[in-house]
Amino acid sequence: MSVVTLTIDEKIVSAQEGQTLLDVARENAIDIPTLCHLDGVSEAAACRLCLVEVVGTSRLLPACVTRAAEGMVVHTTTPKLVEYRRMILELFFTERNHVCSVCVANSACELQALAASQGMIHVRLDYLHPHLPVDTSHQQFGIDHNRCILCTRCVRACDEIEGAHTWDVAGRGIHSRVITDLAQPWGEATSCTSCGKCVQACPTGALFRQGSTVAEMQKDREQLAFLVRARKEKQWIS
């Protein structure tokens, strides 16, 4: 595989051909914020937080699915990008009900951490406050659609790591929501193996362990990447 050389934020870096800009940036300790990206599963390019500017291209490009190319000049934190990211975060907070103070994932939430790190100090739009259901029909886990940002990490983790494909997305636009099996209550979804990978994959408090109280839902997201790596490298049998 050939090596390409490119510039990210004035820093000259080298990358394997085919590597994403996100990968290359992180290898070089350049932070690009993400929400839908999860190590170990495929990319959805859904959250748009990893948008970067590439010189010579008028559109903003998502770093998670844009391949590094020879001579590319990339900017990750221009004023325009910073403003876009804040706006994206504001839209997340507007669309559903994300009140951190009473959330099970308070202090362990990627959305909350990003809002803080990206300087989102207020929301300029009206909150929609939809009345979305909470499904606690599963014996061990629950889903609060009010906290879901539709990143689809649960969908991909369930399909690609566990192989159950219990989760999917139904509806369109603002009416989209994640479903279990054919939009049945989670407790009745026969494909679910109750492995809990979706819960670990979830960046917010949308998926939680039953009985969790405020700020009690800690998530071990690195475990999923470990499972994938161990499987790929056959660490179980070596």
Add this chain to the structure above:
Amino acid sequence: MSTRIVIDPVTRIEGHAKISIFLDEADQVKEARFHVVEFRGFERFCVGRPFTEMAGLSARVCGICPVSHILASSKTGDRLLAVTIPPAAEKLRRLMNLGQITQSHALSFFHLSAPDFLLGWESSPATRNVFGLIAANKEVARGGIRLRQFGQEIIEALGGRKIHPAWSVPGGVREPLPTERRDYLLSRVDEARTTTQQAISAFKDLLDRFSEEIEVFGKFPSLFLSLVGRDGEWEHYDGILRMIDAEGNTLVDIDPQRYFDYLGEHIEHDSFLKSPYYKPLGYPQGAYRVGPLARLNICQRMGTPLADAELVEYRQRGGGIVHSSFFFHYARLIEILCATERIKRLLEDPDLMSNRLRAQASINNLEAVGVSEAPRGTLFHHYCVDENGLLTRVNMIIATGQNALPMNSTITQIARRYVQGRTIPEPILNRIEAGIRAFDPCLSCSTHAAGQMPLLVQLIAADGQVVDEARR
């Protein structure tokens, strides 16, 4: 032509409210009414949420007494799970509630009411506050602030933070008390007790000067309700729910799970505060008082040596069953004293350091009630859930609500004594407010509201015309 005086907003209480004083054709005070003008809607928007969130959600009702809600909610959750929580968890919850009672009572006495006692009802409103108190009597102010701090440190030591600690949960508590925090609290408890004893001593000296206030600030016979220990001891967390009459006779011992058989909630046309009443006597005859005054009237003893000795003198001064709402302040101090003694006892209990703190279970009851004593009085949380633990109905009966009718009686009594004609001079305004402050109302809780409470008093004529207004 009758007249109405309006006080809006009421100051140095917790929340927003106003007072209307109605005059008759002869410009004599006919009635005074206390209105809480905030709406919050917790009982509605919690519906649909998992019951396990309720301790954290309902704590947000109030920044002064979140612990009370957390405890009542956790107790309700224990019953939904149908578990008996581990003994150490109960002791730790009790410790936190004693910390809560200490800090809340200290706030009420030293920060909110002491300026009236020590600086005088007629002193300038500009300095009649905790800062004026600091300037006038540094030691008293310092002691009060440190006492409140001590109560909050207990809450922080257990729950990790002073306000809204998400620590007590259905089934028990989340974290043990770290040994070093226990040792630190033990090193502070003697100072807290001494401060309280000094405050009691000073208040007793002042009582002789307040003979008029004792008679006028809400002295009337009423029913009283509180938890009491099975052996008659002062109780704040569990025990028997008892209603007594004005002479001290037990009317009924209520099973908390069936409180609704005895307690009704009247909706007022002019306030977001609901007014509970004792059903057998109906509304408004069934009005009852809760809080320190009620707890000290109902218990036989405090259960700690120093507080017991003070209780004897309190009853001598108050005449057995105490009817004067002015004695709420006195009762509050005795409760702090009792709390400091009990805190020391608990901190020295080796069981407290156990790591068995939380019972795990799934939903086993679909309806439950949790009752505990908040600083201001008996607090009820009542939840109905579906089979998956999602709330289908929430009812909370808050201490301040239960004191709503007695607060109206109190300000009516004060207004009749002091309001002459169609104006409200400032010192009279302050006395009316002080009548409310005696109850230490928490309006954020009672309307399930936030912020500070300014005061508006309106004087209203018989034809409904507002003839005078006094506002902070």
